Each structure stands twice: as structure tokens, then as C-alpha cells.
Amino acid sequence: MDLKKRIIKNYVNFRGKSLYGRKIVLIESDDWGSIRMPSRAVYNKLVQSGLQIDNVYFDKYDSLESEDDLTELFDVLTSVKDSNGRNAIIAPYTLSANPNYEKIQEYNFEQYFYEPVIETYLRHPHTEHAFPIIKQGIKQGIWDPQFHGREHVNVRRWLKACQRNNTNTKIAFEEHAFVAMAFPQDLYCFPAFDYDDEKEFCEIKKIISEGIDLFKQLYNVSPISICPPCGMMNKNMFQIAVDKGIRLLSGQLFTHKRSGDYKKIDYFWGEKYGDKSIFYRRNCKFEPSNHLNPDPVNSCLEEIDLAFKWGKPAVIDSHRVNYIGRIFPENRERSLRLLKTLLVTIVKRWPDVEFMTCKEIYELYK
Numbered sequence: 001m002d003l004k005k006r007i008i009k010n011y012v013n014f015r016g017k018s019l020y021g022r023k024i025v026l027i028e029s030d031d032w033g034s035i036r037m038p039s040r041a042v043y044n045k046l047v048q049s050g051l052q053i054d055n056v057y058f059d060k061y062d063s064l065e066s067e068d069d070l071t072e073l074f075d076v077l078t079s080v081k082d083s084n085g086r087n088a089i090i091a092p093y094t095l096s097a098n099p100n101y102e103k104i105q106e107y108n109f110e111q112y113f114y115e116p117v118i119e120t121y122l123r124h125p126h127t128e129h130a131f132p133i134i135k136q137g138i139k140q141g142i143w144d145p146q147f148h149g150r151e152h153v154n155v156r157r158w159l160k161a162c163q164r165n166n167t168n169t170k171i172a173f174e175e176h177a178f179v180a181m182a183f184p185q186d187l188y189c190f191p192a193f194d195y196d197d198e199k200e201f202c203e204i205k206k207i208i209s210e211g212i213d214l215f216k217q218l219y220n221v222s223p224i225s226i227c228p229p230c231g232m233m234n235k236n237m238f239q240i241a242v243d244k245g246i247r248l249l250s251g252q253l254f255t256h257k258r259s260g261d262y263k264k265i266d267y268f269w270g271e272k273y274g275d276k277s278i279f280y281r282r283n284c285k286f287e288p289s290n291h292l293n294p295d296p297v298n299s300c301l302e303e304i305d306l307a308f309k310w311g312k313p314a315v316i317d318s319h320r321v322n323y324i325g326r327i328f329p330e331n332r333e334r335s336l337r338l339l340k341t342l343l344v345t346i347v348k349r350w351p352d353v354e355f356m357t358c359k360e361i362y363e364l365y366k
Contacts, residue, residue: 002214006121006306008047010124010306010310012091012283013283013310014022014310016049016267016269016270016271016313017268017269017270017365018312018346019071019312019364020311021314022353022364023056023352024178024353024355024364025082025133025304025313025314025316025346025353026089026091026314026316026357027090027091027286027314027316027318027360028086028093028317028318028319029086029317029318029319029322030317030320031054031091031093031095031115031319031320032064032065032145032184033094033120034178034303035063035099035177035178036058036063036064036177036179037053037177037326037327038176038177038178039326039327041246043060043258046171046172046175049114049168051179051182052181053179053181055181055347056179057290057321058179058181058319058321059179059180059297060326060327060328061289061321061327061331062177063326064120064124064130064326065130065320065323065324066126066127066130066326067127067129067133068126068325069323069324070130070134071133072315072323072336072357073339074259076272076339076343077089077334079339079349080138080343081342081347082354082355083331083347083352083353083354085144085353086141088343088355088356089146089356090142090143090318091144091225091357092145092146093144093147093148093196093225093227094117094145094148094215095117096111096117096151096214096218097114097115097117097120097151097211097214098115098120098151099113101173101176101227102189104162105173109159111135111159114150114160116217117218117219117354119317126326131319138219141330141357143225144358144359146223146224146225146226146248146358147215147227147230147241147246148226148227148229149192149207149208149211149228150207150208150210151192151211152178152189152192154191154194155203155207156203157187157189158187158189160187161187162183163192164184168182168183169182169184170213176280182362190229190230190304190362191230192204192207192228192229193207193208193229193232200236202355205237205240208237208354212241212244212246214245215291218314219279220287222247223246224359225246225362226249227250228245228250228253229269231250231252232253233250233253236275238277239274242273242274246363246365247275247277248279249277249279249280250281250282250359251266251267251268251279251281252266252281267281269312269365278313278365278366279359280313280315282316283303284307284314284317285300285303285316285318286316286317286318286333286339286342288338288339289321289322290317296338297338297341297342298340301345301349304346304350308350313356313361322335323339343360
């Protein structure tokens with residue numbers, strides 16, 4: 001870890017309430033339930049069309065989680081136990097819905113329609129049995145779903161991009177692929193909660209509310225934590241999430257300012273929002289699919305060590321893309337091998353480590 005990064009990580013970890021004497025680990029993983037790249041055949045077609053999707057590892061590797069993706073990931077989580085005999089835990093930040101491509105096209109891209117994520121799972125042969133596996137993971141205590149958004153799409157911007165009849169956007173839409181390289185430069189469509197005017201602000205508050213309601217229908221439980229897509233969420237939107245039962249709020253957010261740019265807001269560990277909710281931080285990263293980091297295991301261990309020295313839980317940021325093998329099986333195989341190494345090293349280096357859920361961390365800080 002270079003000096004600049006070490007200074008930043010110390011700054012992130014020293015602020016706020018500490019839990020000295022406790023070594024707590026939770027892996028948080030965004031994007032579960034979203035479509036992204038449907039298949040290797042679609043990937044090949046987009047490459048042949050000229051889309052440079054290999055430049056973005058999310059575009060290249062990510063796809064709706066299959067039965068094999070989930071089963072192999074769960075095997076790694078259950079292979080390691082903490083000081084209490086408990087398996088490793090992932091909190092998947094999930095989407096409640098995906099775009100309904102057929103209906104959007106039927107209405108000439110003038111209206112947006114979505115389908116609940118359970119319908120998306122059933123739509124594809126490699127994912128139709130995914131949800132029963134997810135429910136088994138929840139029952140085992142290794143899968144702790146939390147709320148990421150209704151869908152990973154900025155609805156208004158995406159419809160604008162489709163209406164332009166841009167070649168790249170059109171090709172991706174026809175293949176039901178949602179990739180960054182298909183967007184016009186002025187319409188980045190992933191920050192689902194970003195907005196450009198007061199009308200859109202009200203639309204997004206409704207999207208958040210509907211998304212949490214769909215989450216409750218899917219899992220029969222309310223999410224306790226929210227991490228917005230791309231980390232972008234105006235602080236004036238917090239209340240709608242809190243009213244729906246959210247108690248943990250991501251502590252590093254980019255909020256939209258009316259000047260058109262963004263301001264990063266850093267909250268303290270344990271800082272309160274109202275009477276019931278608190279902020280927390282992801283303070284470690286494990287992204288083996290991003291080959292810019294040649295040693296993701298040791299860099300993550302360094303960050304965990306800093307978190308523990310400041311008495312903070314180690315909340316590891318590790319996106320779904322790392323564990324997906326639908327497009328390139330070797331991506332999943334490499335990531336799972338490194339995840340196993342990371343988890344085994346954690347329990348050896350810190351024998352008193354505790355794996356916890358979001359709710360348990362909230363209860364400690366509350």
C-alpha cells in the first residue's frame with residue numbers, strides 16, 4: 001500500500017465510534033439480480049459490432065448469477081469458520097427488478113416498464129433455479145440480502161439514450177444487454193438515483209419506495225441496509241429509505257449538486273441519521289476481476305489490518321462480477337480461489353475474528 005492510500009485508509013478508519021477488542025468481518029457485494037451481459041453469444045456479437053467492452057471488466061465478465069455461480073460461491077463461504085464456528089457471510093446488495101425490454105420497445109421508448117427480478121431468473125435456463133439456491137443460502141446464514149435499488153438503471157437517461165437511435169445503444173438494447181460502452185458520453189445510465197430536476201427527484205423517491213416494497217415481497221423481510229448504485233444518492237432521499245425500515249446508510253456518497261457536478265460526502269462510523277439510522281463505511285476492497293490490482297488478497301489484508309487497528313469492522317467491498325462465470329468461467333474460478341485464500345488467511349491471522357451480518361453490526365453501533 002503506497003503512502004497516499006495508507007493516509008486515506010487511516011482517515012477513513014479513525015473517525016467515528018470504534019469497537020476495540022472486536023475483530024468483525026463482513027463482505028458486501030453489489031449488483032446481484034441485474035442482467036448486465038446475457039450470454040457469451042451476446043458478448044461475441046457486441047464485440048463484432050465494434051463495442052469495446054473488453055475495456056470495462058464489468059462489461060466483459062458480469063452477468064445474471066447462475067445456479068453454478070451461487071453454488072460454487074456458497075461452497076467457499078461454508079469452507080471457512082470464525083472463532084464462533086460460524087461460516088463466512090456475504091451481504092449481496094440486490095436489485096428488485098430489471099427492465100422489461102419488450103414492453104419498453106412496444107411503447108417506442110417513451111415509457112419505462114420493469115419486471116420483478118424473480119421473473120428475470122425464470123426467463124433464462126441457466127438461472128431458473130437460482131432463487132431456491134439463494135433461499136437456501138439465507139437459511140444457512142451465509143447470504144444476507146440488502147437493498148441496492150429497484151434496478152441498476154437511471155430510467156430517464158436510458159430512455160433518452162434509446163430515443164436517440166444511437167447505434168451502440170440500439171445494438172445493446174436489441175440483445176437485452178446493459179453495458180457501459182453502449183451509452184452516449186453525456187448519458188451515463190448506471191447511477192439509478194441521480195437526477196437532473198425536481199420532477200425526476202420525485203420520480204426517484206417513488207422508485208426507491210417501490211424497490212424496497214418489491215424486496216420485501218421477494219425475501220419476506222425488510223432490508224436493513226442500503227448502498228445506492230454507483231454510490232450516488234442525494235441526502236434528501238435518505239428519509240424515504242429510513243421510513244421503509246433502512247437503518248444502515250453507506251457512509252461515502254456522491255450527492256448531486258444543482259450546478260451539475262458532484263460532491264463527495266464522508267460520514268463518520270456510527271454517525272446518526274435521525275433517531276434510528278446510522279452511517280457506516282466500506283473500508284476494504286477485494287476485486288480480483290479488476291486486473292489492475294496484481295495482488296488483491298494481500299492488498300485487502302492490509303486494509304483489514306488497518307481497520308482492526310482503529311477498532312472498526314472490516315467491511316469488504318467485492319462486486320458480483322468477481323464471482324460470475326457465465327461469460328468466462330475462468331473469471332469465477334480465479335476469484336473463488338483467491339477468495340478462499342483470503343478467508344483462510346483471515347481466520348489464521350486473527351483467530352478471534354467474527355463474521356457478522358449487517359443487522360448485527362447495526363445492533364453493535366446502535
